[in-house]
Amino acid sequence: MATTVTNRESDHVLISTHTADPTALRSAFAGFPSGVAALAAVVDGEPQVLLASSFTVGVSQDPPLVLFAVQHSSSTWPQLRQAAHLGVSVLGSRHAERARQLSGKDRSRRLLDIDHQVQPSGALLLEHSPVWLECMIENEYPAGDHDIIVLRVEAMATDDAHSPLVWHRRGFLSLTDPAAADPRDAVG
Numbered sequence: 050m051a052t053t054v055t056n057r058e059s060d061h062v063l064i065s066t067h068t069a070d071p072t073a074l075r076s077a078f079a080g081f082p083s084g085v086a087a088l089a090a091v092v093d094g095e096p097q098v099l100l101a102s103s104f105t106v107g108v109s110q111d112p113p114l115v116l117f118a119v120q121h122s123s124s125t126w127p128q129l130r131q132a133a134h135l136g137v138s139v140l141g142s143r144h145a146e147r148a149r150q151l152s153g154k155d156r157s158r159r160l161l162d163i164d165h166q167v168q169p170s171g172a173l174l175l176e177h178s179p180v181w182l183e184c185m186i187e188n189e190y191p192a193g194d195h196d197i198i199v200l201r202v203e204a205m206a207t208d209d210a211h212s213p214l215v216w217h218r219r220g221f222l223s224l225t226d227p228a229a230a231d232p233r234d235a236v237g
Contacts, residue, residue, distance in 0.1 A: 084213050085140045086117065087151055089165070089173035090132035096173055097129045098159050100152040103195075104137070113202035114187060118195040125156065126196075130186065135200065136172035137182040141211035142223035144177065148214060179211040 086104035090097055101117040108114040115137070119126045129135065140148060144163075151159050164176035172183045184200035191197075212223055 084215060085148065087136075087138045087140060087175055087178075088117065088129060089136045089138070089160075089175070090129060090134060091167055091171045091173055092128050092132050095128075096160055096165075096167075097125055097132070097156070098151055098173065099123065099125045099129055100140075100148070104139075108199065112187075113205075114199055115182065115184065115202060116197055116199045118192060118197050120195050122194075130198075132171055133185070134168070134170035134172040134203065135184045135186070136168065136174040137180075137184055137200070138175035138178040139180040140175070140214040141177045141179050142214055143211065144175065144214055145223060177208075177211050179208055179213050181206045 083102045084104060085100055085102050088099045088101060088104075099119065101119065103118040104115065105117065106115050108116050140151075144151070147163050150161070151163070153159055160173075165173055166176065167173050168183060170183060174181045174183075182200075182202050183204040184202050186198060187201040188199040189196050190199070214223060
């Protein structure tokens with residue numbers, strides 16, 4: 050079953066998700082740019098880190114809540130969810146070359162040569178991030194092949210000197226700060 054939607058530039062055929070292959074679905078989802086957050090803590094003396102491109106802020110201001118989704122197949126989340134506090138570091142442009150390392154299969158190398166600090170609570174934060182949050186797990190909800198994890202923000206800090214890293218079309222991109230753009234490039 051397909052539905053056709055027409056606009057001025059081209060024709061688009063919508064494909065029912067019941068018949069779409071997983072590759073087509075991943076490709077469609079990859080067209081939505083999102084920020085990337087590292088969720089990290091020290092658990093039983095070992096640093097654990099998980100990257101999430103599904104991280105969302107502004108879920109609630111009172112109480113302050115954020116969320117992310119994690120696959121059921123994650124081998125890191127069962128370890129990380131044992132932590133009393135989680136550090137959330139929004140990846141900055143300086144993390145671009147190390148982002149794939151942070152999510153690599155070899156957990157022992159994820160933080161290799163990446164500046165970070167461990168808070169007294171055990172929450173682990175990456176240096177050079179535009180936003181840091183220290184959180185506790187508030188709720189978990191099943192959602193298909195993922196779980197939605199709602200976190201309560203306990204502490205936060207920001208650093209406007211670092212631009213966020215964005216995940217788009219299966220790659221990491223840095224945002225350009227409009228204030229830093231050359232005014233001669235303006236159209237008008």
